[in-house]
Amino acid sequence: MEYAAERVAQVRDDPAGRLRLLDELYRDGVAGRQAYLPYRRAAAAFMAWQLRRRLLDPPDGPSPGSPWWRAVNERLLRDGWEARARAAGCGGPPPSPSTAAALAFITRPTARSWYRAHNASIAAAYLDHHDLARAEGRVERFFLNVVLIRVMYAHAMVAAPRLALGWLGPAAPLLGDPRLGMTGIFLSLSRILPDRYPLDDDVERLVAIEHGFGHLVDFGVIQPRLARLYAWSAVQLGVPELRGLVEDGIPTYAWSPADTVPWTPRPSRAARVARRVVR
Numbered sequence: 001m002e003y004a005a006e007r008v009a010q011v012r013d014d015p016a017g018r019l020r021l022l023d024e025l026y027r028d029g030v031a032g033r034q035a036y037l038p039y040r041r042a043a044a045a046f047m048a049w050q051l052r053r054r055l056l057d058p059p060d061g062p063s064p065g066s067p068w069w070r071a072v073n074e075r076l077l078r079d080g081w082e083a084r085a086r087a088a089g090c091g092g093p094p095p096s097p098s099t100a101a102a103l104a105f106i107t108r109p110t111a112r113s114w115y116r117a118h119n120a121s122i123a124a125a126y127l128d129h130h131d132l133a134r135a136e137g138r139v140e141r142f143f144l145n146v147v148l149i150r151v152m153y154a155h156a157m158v159a160a161p162r163l164a165l166g167w168l169g170p171a172a173p174l175l176g177d178p179r180l181g182m183t184g185i186f187l188s189l190s191r192i193l194p195d196r197y198p199l200d201d202d203v204e205r206l207v208a209i210e211h212g213f214g215h216l217v218d219f220g221v222i223q224p225r226l227a228r229l230y231a232w233s234a235v236q237l238g239v240p241e242l243r244g245l246v247e248d249g250i251p252t253y254a255w256s257p258a259d260t261v262p263w264t265p266r267p268s269r270a271a272r273v274a275r276r277v278v279r
Contacts, residue, residue: 004081008074013058015051022047025080036109042178052195066197068132075125097238098124111177115155123239133254139199142262145251152233153222166278203262219267220274
């Protein structure tokens with residue numbers, strides 16, 4: 001839709017403008033409905049992290065941003081604004097499944113519909129921009145996979161609690177609710193990733209210093225259920241190609257399945273306990 005494309009084009013080289021456009025998308029509402037305003041927290045936290053790393057900076061600036069991150073962020077904004085225009089009575093049917101998911105969230109805001117809308121746009125953007133991802137450095141490509149895993153897992157926490165946390169499943173929807181700020185644990189990597197782009201540190205060093213809650217979640221809880229998580233997300237988002245982005249427990253988005261070392265660190269004691277407890 002031209003309206004959405006124009007709104008996004010106006011802020012393409014204005015990182016702060018992108019955040020304002022996201023804020024407007026959630027704050028202004030449609031026909032007085034603002035039930036989805038509380039969900040702004042998770043979306044804004046994710047974009048603010050991108051701004052801190054300067055991932056969205058203009059390509060011709062003193063510190064060029066990431067072509068891949070800029071394209072993925074643009075898809076999220078465009079889907080949201082296309083859905084909002086249709087909710088307001090403009091245009092015809094949604095032009096893509098990800099826009100339809102965003103419209104479903106606007107129509108009936110819930111934690112499940114927010115994750116489905118957000119992750120449908122993310123998955124579509126990942127697949128559309130595989131070529132840009134391959135041009136990123138090894139460290140960045142590793143964390144592109146980590147981000148995808150974490151957003152899918154956060155979705156599973158509210159929509160498939162048993163898959164996410166086993167017998168502790170009843171607690172999962174509350175822990176994963178995007179309105180409560182807990183998703184920052186899963187969507188933000190700021191504790192281990194420096195606030196800069198591109199990264200020049202080796203992946204193994206960054207993985208090694210994550211021995212904390214992030215390591216426990218990634219390698220104690222999520223890693224043992226990776227194949228099921230990708231398969232479940234493929235069905236939930238209507239993106240069957242997601243199934244092909246993991247091979248023998250190794251995520252393979254712009255990543256060789258033969259490069260296993262960063263994905264198989266020695267689990268911390270807490271992670272080993274988590275594997276036994278959260279089966």
